[in-house]
Amino acid sequence: MSVWEYANPRRFMAVSARLLPWVAGAAALLCAAGLTWGLFFTPEDFRMGHSVKIIYIHVPSAFVAINAWFMMLVASLIWLVRRHHVSALAARAAAPIGLVMTLVALLTGAIWGKPMWGTYWAWDPRLTAFLILGLFYLGYIALWSAIEAQDAAADLTSILCLVGTVFAVLSRYAAQFWNQGLHQGASLSLDAEENISDVFWQPLVLSIAGFTLLFLALVLLRTRTEIRRRRLHSLSLKARLA
Amino acid sequence: MPERPDGFKGIPWYADDPLPHPDALRIKDGMDRVVSELTCCRGEAIVLEGVSFALRGGRALVLRGPNGAGKTTLLRTLAGLTPPVSGAMPDPEGAAYAGHADGLKAQLTVAENLAFWAAIFGTGPAEVEGAIRGFDLAPLRERRAAELSAGQKRRAGLARLLVTGRDLWLLDEPTVSLDRTAVNRFACVMRGHLDAGGAAILATHIDLGIEADELDVAAFAAKREATLRDPFAEAVE
Amino acid sequence: MPERPDGFKGIPWYADDPLPHPDALRIKDGMDRVVSELTCCRGEAIVLEGVSFALRGGRALVLRGPNGAGKTTLLRTLAGLTPPVSGAMPDPEGAAYAGHADGLKAQLTVAENLAFWAAIFGTGPAEVEGAIRGFDLAPLRERRAAELSAGQKRRAGLARLLVTGRDLWLLDEPTVSLDRTAVNRFACVMRGHLDAGGAAILATHIDLGIEADELDVAAFAAKREATLRDPFAEAVE
């Protein structure tokens, strides 16, 4: 049996219904484990004090926010090439989750920024690229909701997702280039894992895995919702046209 | 290409050629243009099912049917603007479409408008002059399209057909707003087009005074239960 | 008010009331509506001169004339949209105008569109229901206007007339795109309106099957030398 069989709507509904509790359960378990471990059983950082604990929400949400876009890209490509409706709706379902994750990362970052950098916001290249990603999410969602005909909306948003990906990546490089060009002092953001000792690292990996599963569960759930919404759309259209 | 699970067999959107349909039929003049088992949709609704007819070169076909029967839908499909859901139809490359909007630019004169379409369709000044003569547009040739009355505008829009040099005309209510003289002129031009081996499909509610076959579109109305492409009909009850 | 040097005696542009014409005639139902020596312009051109006729309540007047004769121009003037250059005409406050554009919002349903115009013209749900019945719109009432065919849209546009509650209807080619049934329905509604003491002026090229007076607009075509208001004709030769 080909893997595409799972894109058959009925099959998808059946399989996702069975899968959802397991994924959701695993997500809850991992998140709870990672967060409790991180928040309560790690030492305070000698530089950042208590505020280091926000990392267990900040980094996973940022990670998910970025990867949600790539999931949308893949789903859009599948829709364009093979025209599986479930795929189009999965992309649509992922967008608001990605946006919320972006917001969570921005907010936790801002809250963290206050004690660390003395400001809620700085035009650090990484933060900037992240904000731009948020803008792409907004445009994508706005286009979906502006177009009445569902297949046309799926086509157009998929094209936008393709083009948008290229420009989101370009923007990331542009942002790095832009800030470097100003000879501002060293980048404020903590760089890479080597700064973080294992004590912080292990629970972090755990909560990243938890957030990823959470994203998966939410996408499944929202795709199911989108499928029902689409069906509702069809039914009300049918009622109107009858 | 594997069979698509959701039953959608339409044209992929990304095809640049409007209708690279595997069984598209490109038929030479004087031969039949065959439309068979065509299913047409409008917006998200399926409007017509199983449309089949043949059109001989040199003949006109009048689409009949009450308001909302699907005449416009069929014409837009045949023109290659809306991809058909399924079925075979002649290659729209050979067709010229004239709908409710005339495609005239308000700021350009009638002559400029026609010359533009001539350039786009690769014909020349001779065709433009022919079109102006055919629809008696000489007194209006230097008028901006914005300064035309409804019927004059429609005449200029129809003149565009002669400028395309195509041999299948798809006309959606061509005589709207035309007075009696202009309708006669249009019938004349149409007869000339048919005599030269061209063909035409027209949707109209009134009698044009040209000999033509008729097709009642209402006979192909999609069944109630099939009016929508609903990929999730089975998945969610 | 001093006589204007250029002979323009129209409505000052800044008047909020569309036609506070000194000799405007507001005439009660059943009485004659008199149009006398009306000069009408379109854009910067004077199209009609000396239009005079009387319209009895309960009667319809059909404007005839070839394309470009000035039917639309006359109707827009009578509706108060274009001020007349000179002459007397009834107060447009009592008139409802229906032109080529239907005034329907694509995103609203037929019922919502009609309810909106009812609210604007100060009538109520009773009129909306009457209009929906009158033009057989019940099956379409929950459709968005964007999802209607040309003829269905036109029917909804005409239904608006019933909702205005006004007694003089000014109709510019009302039956465009309508099929035979719908034309008959329209004729019925029109007869009802006339029997109730209303009046109507229609421009059309086809026969509607209602008893009506006719007026050939071409008879009032402006003379060649008067087709333009040119205030500097004498100042600069």
Next chain:
Amino acid sequence: MSALLLRDLRLAVRAGGGFGLGLVFFLILATLVPLAVGPRPDLLAPVAPGILWLGALLACLLSLDRIFALDAEDGSLDLLATAPLPLAGVATTKALAHWVTTGLPLALAAGPLSLLLFLPPGALPWLLLALLLGTPALSWLGTFGAALTVGLRRGSLLLSLLVLPLYIPTLVFGAEVVRRGAAGLPVATPLALLAAITLGCVALLPFATAAALRVNLR
């Protein structure tokens, strides 16, 4: 009148996110400015009040062409002009609908966005107040401009040329309120002037708008 207002709001919602779009545009602009100008807070903070006001103004500008052009296209404007409403009332309603869908959400959302441009937190209440007081003037002036250009197809660039100069006093006083607020100076004078401009616009402009509409319907 309320029927017209309701219809316009309903159309804004049905046409897809009428209320939110202005906000997102504002957000994008607040992102673009640092990207264009450079990320240094010392450069951004002093220009923040002006840029925030400019953003509000441009978000207004981009939504102006919706006000009358759609109605003119589908014939609704002809019909409204022959309806028993005074045309000045129509103009007022249109401006109000525009403000509710654009100016009001903008004013409410400016606070969080001002963080991006390092506006001093002390200036925030003044920003909110200035925008609430000033954006109606932007909507009414914009409606006037839209009425002037309704006959021209797709005149959005011309429209902005006509309207932007009219926006100048509002912009100057509005930005001044915020700048003074940020510096802790008294703001009463520019605030009063701002309020006066808005009141004048709301009271008088609809008549000019109605006159312009009537000319364009001819």
Next chain:
Amino acid sequence: MSALLLRDLRLAVRAGGGFGLGLVFFLILATLVPLAVGPRPDLLAPVAPGILWLGALLACLLSLDRIFALDAEDGSLDLLATAPLPLAGVATTKALAHWVTTGLPLALAAGPLSLLLFLPPGALPWLLLALLLGTPALSWLGTFGAALTVGLRRGSLLLSLLVLPLYIPTLVFGAEVVRRGAAGLPVATPLALLAAITLGCVALLPFATAAALRVNLR
């Protein structure tokens, strides 16, 4: 193709100052910024490159809705789609016409306007070069956005939401060229990146635009 280009240019001229409008908008914006920000050269000079680029970008944005919407309204787009031109060619021509009427005059006029914002004279050639290299990308991206929204009536705010984020790399590199030019630093890298973006847009985007148009014609 050249017929389409010529028609679009002629329409731009006939519809009233097609070429000039973008410029005047740019001029107004260059006037508004000092009014909003305060007239101090020490404040304005450092932000001038960014503001000039932002102005160019907004002038582009405001003229985008003309690209396809008018053609869609009067039926020309249907007819163009059935004509023997490839739709990607139509997209390219439309973008080119937009650039000639908006981007090119903007690039040429930015020099004198930069005086209003106290841009250092040394940066002038770089401003010109950067605009000449970068504005085509703006036009091609804008055409893509216009094709996405052509089915929506009057979607100019939505259009700007979709297009502005796409403009960011061009804006950043373009402004960077000018800033570096003003500071006397080497500009080769951002200039090369700017050119690369423009080339990529011109070469690839018309296909995406054509695809979007085809979906919207359905």
